[in-house]
Amino acid sequence: xxxxxxxxxxxxxxxxxxxxxxxxxxxxxxxxxxxxxxxxxxxxxxxxxxxxxxxxxxxxxxxxxxxxxxxxxxxxxxxxxxxxxxxxxxxxxxxxxxxxxxxxxxxxxxxxxxxxxxxxxxxxxxxxxxxxxxxxxxxxxxxxxxxxxxxxxxxxxxxxxxxxxxxxxxxxxxxxxxxxxxxxxxxxxxxxxxxxxxxxxxxxxxxxxxxxxxxxxxxxxxxxxxxxxxxxxxxxxxxxxxxxxxxxxxxxxxxxxxxxxxxxxxxxxxxxxxxxxxxxxxxxxxxxxxxxxxxxxxxxxxxxxxxxxxxxxxxxxxxxxxxxxxxxxxxxxxxxxxxxxxxxxxxxxxxxxxxxxxxxxxxxxxxxxxxxxxxxxxxxxxxxxxxxxxxxxxxxxxxxxxxxxxxxxxxxxxxxxxxxxxxxxxxxxxxxxxxxxxxxxxxxxxxxxxxxxxxxxxxxxxxxxxxxxxxxxxxxxxxxxxxxxxxxxxxxxxxxxxxxxxxxx
Amino acid sequence: xxxxxxxxxxxxxxxxxxxxxxxxxxxxxxxxxxxxxxxxxxxxxxxxxxxxxxxxxxxxxxxxxxxxxxxxxxxxxxxxxxxxxxxxxxxxxxxxxxxxxxxxxxxxxxxxxxxxxxxxxxxxxxxxxxxxxxxxxxxxxxxxxxxxxxxxxxxxxxxxxxxxxxxxxxxxxxxxxxxxxxxxxxxxxxxxxxxxxxxxxxxxxxxxxxxxxxxxxxxxxxxxxxxxxxxxxxxxxxxxxxxxxxxxxxxxxxxxxxxxxxxxxxxxxxxxxxxxxxxxxxxxxxxxxxxxxxxxxxxxxxxxxxxxxxxxxxxxxxxxxxxxxxxxxxxxxxxxxxxxxxxxxxxxxxxxxxxxxxxxxxxxx
Ligand SMILES: Nc1ncnc2c1ncn2[C@@H]1O[C@H](COP(=O)(O)OP(=O)(O)OP(=O)(O)O)[C@@H](O)[C@H]1O
Ligand SMILES: [Mg+2]
Numbered sequence: 001x002x003x004x005x006x007x008x009x010x011x012x013x014x015x016x017x018x019x020x021x022x023x024x025x026x027x028x029x030x031x032x033x034x035x036x037x038x039x040x041x042x043x044x045x046x047x048x049x050x051x052x053x054x055x056x057x058x059x060x061x062x063x064x065x066x067x068x069x070x071x072x073x074x075x076x077x078x079x080x081x082x083x084x085x086x087x088x089x090x091x092x093x094x095x096x097x098x099x100x101x102x103x104x105x106x107x108x109x110x111x112x113x114x115x116x117x118x119x120x121x122x123x124x125x126x127x128x129x130x131x132x133x134x135x136x137x138x139x140x141x142x143x144x145x146x147x148x149x150x151x152x153x154x155x156x157x158x159x160x161x162x163x164x165x166x167x168x169x170x171x172x173x174x175x176x177x178x179x180x181x182x183x184x185x186x187x188x189x190x191x192x193x194x195x196x197x198x199x200x201x202x203x204x205x206x207x208x209x210x211x212x213x214x215x216x217x218x219x220x221x222x223x224x225x226x227x228x229x230x231x232x233x234x235x236x237x238x239x240x241x242x243x244x245x246x247x248x249x250x251x252x253x254x255x256x257x258x259x260x261x262x263x264x265x266x267x268x269x270x271x272x273x274x275x276x277x278x279x280x281x282x283x284x285x286x287x288x289x290x291x292x293x294x295x296x297x298x299x300x301x302x303x304x305x306x307x308x309x310x311x312x313x314x315x316x317x318x319x320x321x322x323x324x325x326x327x328x329x330x331x332x333x334x335x336x337x338x339x340x341x342x343x344x345x346x347x348x349x350x351x352x353x354x355x356x357x358x359x360x361x362x363x364x365x366x367x368x369x370x371x372x373x374x375x376x377x378x379x380x381x382x383x384x385x386x387x388x389x390x391x392x393x394x395x396x397x398x399x400x401x402x403x404x405x406x407x408x409x410x411x412x413x414x415x416x417x418x419x420x421x422x423x424x425x426x427x428x429x430x431x432x433x434x435x436x437x438x439x440x441x442x443x444x445x446x447x448x449x450x451x452x453x454x455x456x457x458x459x460x461x462x463x464x465x466x467x468x469x470x471x472x473x474x475x476x477x478x479x480x481x482x483x484x485x486x487x488x489x490x491x492x493x494x495x496x497x498x499x500x501x502x503x504x505x
Numbered sequence: 506x507x508x509x510x511x512x513x514x515x516x517x518x519x520x521x522x523x524x525x526x527x528x529x530x531x532x533x534x535x536x537x538x539x540x541x542x543x544x545x546x547x548x549x550x551x552x553x554x555x556x557x558x559x560x561x562x563x564x565x566x567x568x569x570x571x572x573x574x575x576x577x578x579x580x581x582x583x584x585x586x587x588x589x590x591x592x593x594x595x596x597x598x599x600x601x602x603x604x605x606x607x608x609x610x611x612x613x614x615x616x617x618x619x620x621x622x623x624x625x626x627x628x629x630x631x632x633x634x635x636x637x638x639x640x641x642x643x644x645x646x647x648x649x650x651x652x653x654x655x656x657x658x659x660x661x662x663x664x665x666x667x668x669x670x671x672x673x674x675x676x677x678x679x680x681x682x683x684x685x686x687x688x689x690x691x692x693x694x695x696x697x698x699x700x701x702x703x704x705x706x707x708x709x710x711x712x713x714x715x716x717x718x719x720x721x722x723x724x725x726x727x728x729x730x731x732x733x734x735x736x737x738x739x740x741x742x743x744x745x746x747x748x749x750x751x752x753x754x755x756x757x758x759x760x761x762x763x764x765x766x767x768x769x770x771x772x773x774x775x776x777x778x779x780x781x782x783x784x785x786x787x788x789x790x791x792x793x794x795x796x797x798x799x800x801x802x803x804x805x806x807x808x809x810x811x812x813x814x815x816x817x818x819x820x821x822x823x824x825x826x827x828x829x830x831x832x833x834x835x836x837x838x839x840x841x842x843x844x845x846x847x848x849x850x851x852x853x854x855x856x857x858x859x860x861x862x863x864x865x866x867x868x869x870x
Contacts, residue, residue: 372728
């Protein structure tokens with residue numbers, strides 16, 4: 001169906017794709033795996049006409065084709081679902097789907113007819129999307145299905161999904177996979193990029209493994225396993241589950257009592273949460289996304305207006321509730337936010353500027369004239385150190401953060417917060433969209449930080465991740481802590497039950 | 506590569522505007538080549554052309570910088586016009602009140618004190634006028650575009666009132682204040698440059714404008730304040746995360762923006778008319794043209810200088826086109842200005858098209 005032949009693509013000095021050959025057979029689900037920055041997204045964006053290749057050919061249904069814009073790709077039956085959805089929130093599903101679907105700009109749109117077609121498509125693939133629903137009222141998983149519908153509406157035969165599962169809860173992943181299987185059964189072809197090897201094994205027929213811009217393996221899924229894929233991706237054996245020494249918790253660093261957060265619309269997002277985090281331990285918070293984890297971390301980081309909160313937050317014996325984000329940072333609280341594009345990075349700023357966000361106003365970054373002028377040399381040194389210690393690639397401090405692959409952006413953020421040598425680290429979804437080699441790396445760093453005496457509060461939608469890392473595990477449901485378990489003993493089923501609201505026995 | 510792109514698009518926009526302008530000239534039965542020769546020749550002749558081009562460019566550098574600074578913080582300052590009115594009046598007020606003007610002064614300061622004081626008054630009053638919409642935005646989230654526009658009306662009404670009822674010479678039919686003290690004058694460049702007559706009002710403020718460019722560059726890219734302003738403009742959520750108070754940055758950016766716009770008053774009052782002349786900006790709209798200057802100059806101090814020179818030259822050349830061609834009026838200049846803005850604003854569209862022809866890679870997703 002789709003074949004990339006000898007595709008080469010350079011971004012400045014970076015060779016993102018180096019004579020890449022990928023052959024996607026019609027009617028299959030084809031997975032692409034590889035480390036962060038391996039060039040997966042680039043290859044697929046070339047197929048979708050976002051980028052044009054420097055060299056090489058794209059063959060669609062046996063014919064060499066020129067794909068220079070997404071319009072060309074759509075005309076050839078290729079659709080793509082991006083990791084960051086491109087939907088207009090206040091508009092309905094139908095309006096979003098029809099928008100831009102009529103090339104040449106049809107003046108009078110027949111929305112009723114369109115809605116009917118969308119309803120039929122939704123039924124056919126059991127997407128359970130109401131064509132008249134407004135986007136802002138849909139969950140992330142549903143929005144993703146709207147993106148799928150968009151492609152189906154444009155009669156895509158081949159669907160490319162770039163890390164579709166990174167934003168989904170485990171249950172939603174299952175639903176998505178069921179949909180993809182139905183699509184395959186209808187003769188459609190799916191290309192899926194993911195970092196999770198179990199997903200690759202569960203859903204795909206064939207796998208292409210990429211490393212450093214090259215294709216290093218093409219395999220039948222049935223004839224491989226996670227360890228082999230991991231080795232091919234990273235080029236060495238990878239520990240799929242982290243080993244860590246027993247925690248030796250020290251005195252209490254953070255103590256939260258009856259913390260309540262009320263959103264602007266009046267709903268209570270946190271309903272009187274109490275817990276403690278001690279030095280040298282990792283406390284994990286497990287829960288289905290949207291149950292108050294975001295608010296908890298942001299409240300502790302000082303990013304929620306004081307008026308919307310009540311309860312106590314004590315850090316090293318000091319009430320931090322009245323302090324703003326800057327003062328909390330100065331006291332040694334670091335924060336790795338869950339949404340790196342929205343919170344964590346200034347995408348158009350270069351790596352140097354990004355790596356001093358939060359310390360940009362004080363020595364050694366800001367010097368002379370009473371800490372006003374930024375010291376470029378010091379900033380560069382700091383950035384180079386982060387790049388080196390956290391293996392950020394490409395290692396060029398002058399690149400804009402936008403040009404880094406997702407995993408490398410994450411490593412930059414983690415590095416920036418780690419060099420602060422925090423006493424308390426608030427960390428949410430640290431390995432979202434990060435490749436397995438880097439996950440191992442980040443997990444090691446977190447454990448090391450713990451062993452150096454840092455108190456770590458970890459929120460993650462990956463059950464495996466929280467259970468592997470946390471020394472104590474709290475379960476959050478609907479804004480309340482509904483239980484605490486010992487992650488070394490509790491089973492995933494027990495935790496899952498608590499997460500969905502079943503009470504602890 | 507990036508630099509090239511930054512320069513390329515404004516240039517294309519200017520060329521395209523001239524091309525369309527030429528077609529318009531043809532349509533009204535005049536010779537485009539002659540017209541442009543006249544336009545450019547009269548803007549670059551020595552000494553008058555160059556002198557006046559630089560003189561017209563001076564206020565545009567200030568307002569262009571003003572708009573650019575606000576824009577870097579994600580704000581659209583439509584209020585440079587009002588800011589420069591209050592500032593010009595404030596400068597004149599200092600020049601009158603502290604300059605030993607008969608019957609109106611409470612002090613008689615020497616030039617060394619008076620000129621800096623007048624400059625400071627201009628900047629401070631512009632800053633306050635800019636900061637008000639900033640505070641409204643930071644505190645209540647009300648939109649700065651609406652508020653700066655309203656502040657423009659208030660500014661003009663206010664200074665007209667004071668001019669008319671308190672600072673006009675008795676019996677003067679023109680709405681203008683009494684002259685400021687001679688010690689508040691700043692030198693015209695004709696004094697130092699051989700061949701440049703002193704009647705051309707190009708004055709020291711031009712160098713002040715260039716200095717302002719350097720300082721704005723340092724402020725935005727080399728100080729923590731500039732970093733915070735740009736971070737707020739680029740991604741407020743991330744700025745907050747980094748411990749930056751975005752509300753404070755909005756106020757700061759608007760104040761700096763207003764202060765820069767206020768410097769127009771120095772050129773106008775201390776270097777040109779030596780008095781406050783009511784509605785002096787209304788024909789040109791320095792504040793509004795500043796938006797175009799910032800847009801064409803890509804919100805960068807260096808770009809602003811070139812864009813201001815370009816618009817200054819257009820203004821100068823326009824006068825001659827008006828007089829010496831048969832059909833073309835100086836409105837051609839306005840048309841060219843509008844076209845340039847249109848083409849600059851359409852850049853994204855161009856980017857897509859050029860990408861199609863392989864001239865430009867769209868690498869921004
Ligand atoms: N627009 C761009 N400008 C400059 N460099 C880029 C751009 N897009 C990608 N790159 C670089 O090309 C390389 C491949 O990036 P790509 O996004 O394809 O990786 P990926 O395999 O999708 O990684 P991830 O798993 O982290 O998403 C990286 O080194 C990246 O920094
Ligand atoms: Mg990618």
